[in-house]
Amino acid sequence: ALLAAILFVVLRRHRTCKRRAAAFDGADRAAATAALFAYAMELMWRGGLPRENGSLLQQDEAVSAWAGKPVDFPALVWLNAEARCSTHPIPETQRQTMRQFAADTVKTFRRKLKPWQKLYQKWIRCMY
Numbered sequence: 001a002l003l004a005a006i007l008f009v010v011l012r013r014h015r016t017c018k019r020r021a022a023a024f025d026g027a028d029r030a031a032a033t034a035a036l037f038a039y040a041m042e043l044m045w046r047g048g049l050p051r052e053n054g055s056l057l058q059q060d061e062a063v064s065a066w067a068g069k070p071v072d073f074p075a076l077v078w079l080n081a082e083a084r085c086s087t088h089p090i091p092e093t094q095r096q097t098m099r100q101f102a103a104d105t106v107k108t109f110r111r112k113l114k115p116w117q118k119l120y121q122k123w124i125r126c127m128y
């Protein structure tokens with residue numbers, strides 16, 4: 001039973017990570033950019049950033065404080081809005097900008113976790 005449970009957890013994590021990577025690397029760059037932003041926000045919220053009711057543009061200082069370095073968060077919020085609501089295509093450079101933001105967020109998220117939280121977030125929640 002223990003072996004079956006371990007196999008289930010490993011396969012579920014593999015499937016989840018594969019689906020996430022497919023969303024990030026998809027041909028629709030606007031959807032991929034929006035998915036990267038949503039993933040980064042979910043990591044920040046699970047990592048201790050308060051989830052406030054209101055505009056994300058107002059959380060500029062909170063995001064920079066959470067990351068421990070200056071983040072041009074308003075530009076990323078506008079890029080997400082453009083990816084979700086605009087009809088014009090998103091260039092690959094903008095997707096790469098969002099991909100870098102998500103990668104930096106994952107690094108910060110992992111750095112903030114205790115060892116038992118890393119196991120939980122990686123294998124049970126499948127966050128990274």
